[in-house]
Amino acid sequence: MKVDDVIYTGEPTELDLAPDMDALARTVSGCRRCGLRAGCQQVVFGEGVWPAGLMCIGEGPGADEDRLGRPFVGKAGQLLDKILEVSGFDRHRNCYIANVVKCRPPGNRIPEPAEREACWPNLRAQIRQVAPKIVVLLGATALQGVIDPQGRITRVRGHWIEREGIHFMPTYHPAALLRDPSKKRDVWQDMKQVIAKYRELVDPDHYSPHA
Numbered sequence: 001m002k003v004d005d006v007i008y009t010g011e012p013t014e015l016d017l018a019p020d021m022d023a024l025a026r027t028v029s030g031c032r033r034c035g036l037r038a039g040c041q042q043v044v045f046g047e048g049v050w051p052a053g054l055m056c057i058g059e060g061p062g063a064d065e066d067r068l069g070r071p072f073v074g075k076a077g078q079l080l081d082k083i084l085e086v087s088g089f090d091r092h093r094n095c096y097i098a099n100v101v102k103c104r105p106p107g108n109r110i111p112e113p114a115e116r117e118a119c120w121p122n123l124r125a126q127i128r129q130v131a132p133k134i135v136v137l138l139g140a141t142a143l144q145g146v147i148d149p150q151g152r153i154t155r156v157r158g159h160w161i162e163r164e165g166i167h168f169m170p171t172y173h174p175a176a177l178l179r180d181p182s183k184k185r186d187v188w189q190d191m192k193q194v195i196a197k198y199r200e201l202v203d204p205d206h207y208s209p210h211a
């Protein structure tokens with residue numbers, strides 16, 4: 001599934017027509033469009049404020065997220081919160097966080113292309129509710145699920161991709177930083193671009209403690 005001309009254009013689905021994010025979350029909580037729902041405890045829809053100038057999209061829930069019903073609350077999530085904090089963002093104040101698939105893949109395996117595609121209408125409707133100017137794509141699955149099924153994160157990270165007025169910044173997933181801390185420097189470079197773009201498009205007075 002590609003994002004070209006498909007977030008805001010084309011026939012809106014029933015999900016796209018949800019009156020607000022809460023209504024959309026209630027609908028998605030009953031989703032069984034792929035087999036992942038059968039093996040998880042609950043749908044992990046997303047968290048944050050909407051509309052928001054910034055949205056972050058990751059891969060899918062892990063064990064902690066599945067247990068608590070919230071995205072990015074395990075070790076990788078805590079690192080994401082820190083990255084956002086030093087960039088002047090906070091999921092409770094000025095950004096929204098979601099995943100490509102809303103149900104935990106068994107054993108934390110990478111979601112399969114068919115699962116990503118099954119969950120795309122949920123994510124598309126969610127993006128429409130958030131109406132972000134900037135989307136940070138965290139890792140290969142987010143890149144492949146939203147922009148290019150064949151996309152390579154090592155090749156495109158740090159480069160803006162613009163679609164339908166949204167600026168997408170692919171970067172490494174925080175879990176990759178936990179495995180290889182040397183990638184932190186690249187992510188910080190990418191986030192500095194995000195901060196600058198946010199000041200350009202959303203809030204010229206955006207405060208970041210470190211950039």
Ligand code: SF4
Nearest residue numbers: 031034037103118119
């Ligand atoms: S992963 Fe997405 S498409 Fe699959 S059942 Fe869960 S919410 Fe539905």
